[in-house]
Amino acid sequence: MEKQNLFIAFEGLDGSGKSTQVKMLTDRLVQSGHKVYATFEPTDSRIGSLIRDIFNHRTEGDQRVIAALFVADRLNHLLDRQDGILKKLEDGYTVITDRYYFSSYAYHSVYIDMDWVIKANALSAVILRPDLNIYIDILPEESMERINKGRNTKEMYETLENLINVREKYLEAFRLLQHEEKVFITDGNRPPEHIGEEIWSEIADMVVKKKP
Numbered sequence: 001m002e003k004q005n006l007f008i009a010f011e012g013l014d015g016s017g018k019s020t021q022v023k024m025l026t027d028r029l030v031q032s033g034h035k036v037y038a039t040f041e042p043t044d045s046r047i048g049s050l051i052r053d054i055f056n057h058r059t060e061g062d063q064r065v066i067a068a069l070f071v072a073d074r075l076n077h078l079l080d081r082q083d084g085i086l087k088k089l090e091d092g093y094t095v096i097t098d099r100y101y102f103s104s105y106a107y108h109s110v111y112i113d114m115d116w117v118i119k120a121n122a123l124s125a126v127i128l129r130p131d132l133n134i135y136i137d138i139l140p141e142e143s144m145e146r147i148n149k150g151r152n153t154k155e156m157y158e159t160l161e162n163l164i165n166v167r168e169k170y171l172e173a174f175r176l177l178q179h180e181e182k183v184f185i186t187d188g189n190r191p192p193e194h195i196g197e198e199i200w201s202e203i204a205d206m207v208v209k210k211k212p
Contacts, residue, residue, distance in 0.1 A: 005034065005092055006206060007085065007128060009100035011170065012136035013163050014155075015146030016188045017195065018098050021136060024196040025203075029094055032207070037088040039077070040098035047073040055155040063111040067120060070104050074124045085128065094207075101125060102133055102181075105173040107157055110165045114173065125180075131206060133181055134199060135174070136188035140164045 010018040026036045042048035051069050054061040078085050088095050101121040108117045140163035147158050157166065174183050184202050186195055
């Protein structure tokens, strides 16, 4: 069914090409006459900054604390009265986020029971489920190769062993929630343009056609 504006979440391992696809989809929607707000998690709020400090080894944090910080950051991301996702949707924007709660299900459940992580994020899911979760699937080995090529330092979760586990947890979460969530999985080992076309084909019928 067509909607005036959508909420779309991109998911995938580090280096999967999410940022590239967010930009490509944003540009295409804008060219089609839509207002688009592109965002990301962890956010650039004070909570998100603390998460990034832990990721970059500037401060320490237990995995349970990190998972709880993401819950708080996500709720703030939704509910902030100025830049929150709900506010942007109310203002007529299509919102595209680079990561949402499936990232928590996948990354945190390597260390914590997945059921706990899902329940901890339940309020976010009640407030707003994506119209579509787009998972860009690449192999963990490819993820590490792209990470190593792109920068000199690695964040907390960026080891091959961890990314193997994260990919398994993503697929487990998709199976577990297949009746509650709409998930589209695309092969990320292809040229970005091919991936972008497949994503556009998936969402085209959901988007109201507007004149620029």
